[in-house]
Amino acid sequence: MPTIRLLAPSDVAEVVEAVARDQHVASQLNPFIDAELDRGELGDSYRGRRAPTWIAIDGTRLVGHLTATTLRRPSGRVSAWVSPDAASFDGVATLGSLYALAGARWLADGVEDHEVWTYDRPDARDPWIEIGFAQRFRRGSLELSSRGAPSWPPGYRLRDGTRHDLDLAVHFNELLDVQEVAGPSFARPEPLERAELLETLEDPDTVYAVVEYRGSPVAQSMTFPLLPVRGAHERTLHLSAVVVEPSHRGRGIATAMLDQLAVRARRQGFQYADVTWRTANLAAASFWRNYGMTPTYVRLQRRVTED
Numbered sequence: 001m002p003t004i005r006l007l008a009p010s011d012v013a014e015v016v017e018a019v020a021r022d023q024h025v026a027s028q029l030n031p032f033i034d035a036e037l038d039r040g041e042l043g044d045s046y047r048g049r050r051a052p053t054w055i056a057i058d059g060t061r062l063v064g065h066l067t068a069t070t071l072r073r074p075s076g077r078v079s080a081w082v083s084p085d086a087a088s089f090d091g092v093a094t095l096g097s098l099y100a101l102a103g104a105r106w107l108a109d110g111v112e113d114h115e116v117w118t119y120d121r122p123d124a125r126d127p128w129i130e131i132g133f134a135q136r137f138r139r140g141s142l143e144l145s146s147r148g149a150p151s152w153p154p155g156y157r158l159r160d161g162t163r164h165d166l167d168l169a170v171h172f173n174e175l176l177d178v179q180e181v182a183g184p185s186f187a188r189p190e191p192l193e194r195a196e197l198l199e200t201l202e203d204p205d206t207v208y209a210v211v212e213y214r215g216s217p218v219a220q221s222m223t224f225p226l227l228p229v230r231g232a233h234e235r236t237l238h239l240s241a242v243v244v245e246p247s248h249r250g251r252g253i254a255t256a257m258l259d260q261l262a263v264r265a266r267r268q269g270f271q272y273a274d275v276t277w278r279t280a281n282l283a284a285a286s287f288w289r290n291y292g293m294t295p296t297y298v299r300l301q302r303r304v305t306e307d
């Protein structure tokens, strides 16, 4: 069994190497994960962290580490977030020992929601499931050049939405909630904030696309450049809030809308697109796989409550 203790400044180089190794392996196995890593910056971030980092030592060798960032959601709920570079382990026993201490500290701080983003591979994902986490979301990417020209059924056209389409955006986002509140997701999405949605529509980086059928809106999507994040390629367009009115589903509308946006994005210099979907939203999962998304990461959650 490894020994678990808190990170000391002299351990940082080994933690950075562990993260670099995991990211390198991930990028070898999946072309949508970028190998680029600024070791100096990562080392500085570990040295400067206020949140504790636990490390696992076997003999003299570092065999794992775990830390989290605590974030308050709009609802006031506080969660501990573990990003792919915030954990490493050589097996479930090491992860279990690390989480026993780290999780106890988060719980003592009143943080009962523990969220983990990790590579979508059995060896990275399954140990978390083994210790009680459940898979909630999956992320996927594709190369925009893999998509062809849009093929619209007659009567449909795409227009750019504006801040004046706020009510429409609220309507479509509620439709998405309807889908995910129903089983098998049984999700409990946080209440939609109109002000937050308006901010998104007004953001110059957001493209709010609206599909109309004979002048009536029937679908939407919101896309924006993915913020720089470790492991993601530059020039990636993030796709979100893709929703089609139920009576217009299954006619290729979402596909045509995204293909038209892909053509535009490529002209603007984007090379990749990525998206996150709830794994229990089976229609969305099937749609994105069909559209050509290759899974990259999964998000797992542990909510510590009464059994």
Ligand SMILES: CC(C)(COP(=O)(O)OP(=O)(O)OC[C@H]1O[C@@H](n2cnc3c(N)ncnc32)[C@H](O)[C@@H]1OP(=O)(O)O)[C@@H](O)C(=O)NCCC(=O)NCCS
Pocket (backbone or CB within 6 Å): 175, 176, 179, 241, 242, 243, 244, 245, 248, 249, 250, 251, 252, 253, 254, 255, 256, 276, 277, 278, 281, 282, 283, 284, 286, 287, 288, 290, 291
């Ligand atoms: C997912 C969604 C956007 C798809 O829109 P759409 O216009 O019906 O999709 P398309 O007609 O372009 O479908 C393309 C392919 O996706 C797959 N697909 C779409 N909906 C599906 C469903 N309900 N079940 C299984 N596969 C589905 C099909 O394989 C389809 O291929 P086909 O034309 O050969 O049948 C739509 O179902 C929707 O609005 N759902 C609710 C909101 C939502 O969950 N959005 C995703 C957020 S991540």
